Amino acid sequence: MTTSAYLHHQRLWHKLDLLCRLGLGLAPIAAEVCAVLRALVGADAAALFWLDEEGLPEGFHHEDSPPSVRNLFLNEFHLFTGPGETNILALARPEGPRVGRLLSPDAAHYRSNSHNLLMRPNGHHYTLDLRVEVPGPSGRLVTRAVAAVFRGQSTGFGNGFSAAEACTMERACASLQRAFRLQGGPSSESVHSATGHVLFEASTLRPLSADAQALQLLQAAHIRGLGLYGASATALPADLLSLLGLLPGQSRLMTVPQGLLDLRTRPLHSGSQPTAASTTHWLLTLQLQRPRQIDVVRRVVDLPLTPLQREIAVLAGLGHARSDSLALAGVSNAALKKHLSAILEVASASNWDELGRNLRA
Template sequence: MWARLRVLCSSGLDLMCIAPDAFALVRELIPYDAATLYLTGPDGETYTTWQSSVLDCVRNVCASEEFNRKEDRYKISDLVMAAPKVGHMLQPPRSYFASLAYQEIVRPAGQHHVLDVRLELDGRRVGLLMLLRAPGAGFDGDDVDEILRVARYFEHAHRSAGCATLAEACLTEEAMVVANRGGEIMYMSGEAQVMLHELAQQAHAPATPGRVPELCQRVIERLASSQQLDQLPVARMWAPGGIIEARAQWLGGPGGSAGPEDLAERTPVGIFLKRVEPVPLRVWRSLQTAALSPQQTEVAFWMGVGVRRDEVREKVGVSEAGLRDCLKVIYDRFDCSSEAALAATLRGLAA
């Protein structure tokens, strides 16, 4: 399990992208009923979150401006900035049970045991990982040791994010929104509704009914200010399990600088949304049911994403003879006979 988590966290993908798969492994290492990942700025303020098995009512409270304006000693920003690094909430003081965080979030969720660990990079505090359990068996010292190890992998993933090649990402979902230049929604497909909600969640901001989230508004503004009508502005956001991409195009003729301002304001904008799965994530998922050793899994992963043989040897710490032995087993497991065929199989491209 640890080997699989290590490979995933070394993939070069954003931590938010790999969160669903990473937390599925964490659940097997440290059983939990709910989990939350907060990524924060240096002041401890959250800029994006991922949550597993968290009730909608709790999500809404966490994202509400009213709750975040209230004074409370146990907000996420306080936990990020407080010491110690791990287990801050294992034995909370009595004041915790009278806090807004407990009364409005933890108690309604029914998950009273909390194990938290801060994420750090070069002395900077960059996030918080929190596991929760329902009343019953709480977390113990072994769980503390395990979550510290998880944190080290997550910190490595956060540090190396952006190293993965995304040019060959696999399309998994498409949707469309029609809005005016001010961002008021005129039409959206059912798939778009789900994706817009997700964009708002990733921006850690409550969705405004009838309006597009900030990422979509950004591409609308780029479209309105662009002089290059043959190029569609695009914006991307890492999301759990992939990337959401938004492109904007005038519908019914160009707007912006190509016509009077009032005409541009009335011209509808088509926002084309795509969800894509990065190749490293698809390759990693393809390996999860394969009967391979940790070393063979790591070799297969790096070969699947297109890393050269000499780099694979260096990453895995194996000789050329050892690499050949690994590949022999891997080829047998996936019924292929070349590096190109293996990559195509793991990427889901084999005929």
């Protein structure tokens, strides 16, 4: 490996660790994590599935699935849960090796729906999988994520991936485990981006119409039973509010790939005096919020800094006080002054506060 390739890989490892230490969980950082894993292993694509504290599937991000495959997975999940199916629940079981259970699959795998309806249409022939376990509420290990990287059939390796690449995935596990520990900094700011709306009839709560942005947000949320890729507003399910975990008048913040989805419902009334009887419709507003911490990490990793200097710069970007960074970065005051001088020059900032503002901008 050349020096530049080595430095690039080290930067990728540091980016993975910094992202997972934000304390956001895996959903908001899923796209970045998949891109890093794919680059580190040298795969064609990557996917990430996260599970709740009980070990039940909660969400996923797949880099290159066509819309038809995503719809099938979300709307017909039962096709992939039968005996012999290599589904996420099977890969999440605490049995067998933590890495590479699909490196040498048996003949049943190639006859399964999981392979023929999901993997083959994606162009995937080889899979390198990783089970991520953390201590659960009772102290026992619980699988909280399954990560996978994929390759097509044309490869120089007999089973698609080498032992060295399996070791790379194994190394990533330590960082991914940190995503489920609360280590986030004081900054909780989010960039509010896309906003969409869905209109519901008051008495039946059936969706009547939705704008294009709402459809895109619902598609990207990857909610089971809600595969809407290529669909129109007329295809919205009658129990949409239930699938979103909402009742009229409720709001919730849902972690989704790319960030947080803010869901809010409010009544629309007829007449000048709003009463329960005058409620004619309910309006659901969906707004995607991207945590600024993710952008801070991305910007810091792009700067020509040493690993320690990146750690210091991220602290500024996350809103930590300069005085707190001594203990958090584990450096002396003299060392901090030296490293901060180099960071400020590279980041075109004059002081700690300006550095933080620039990284959060």
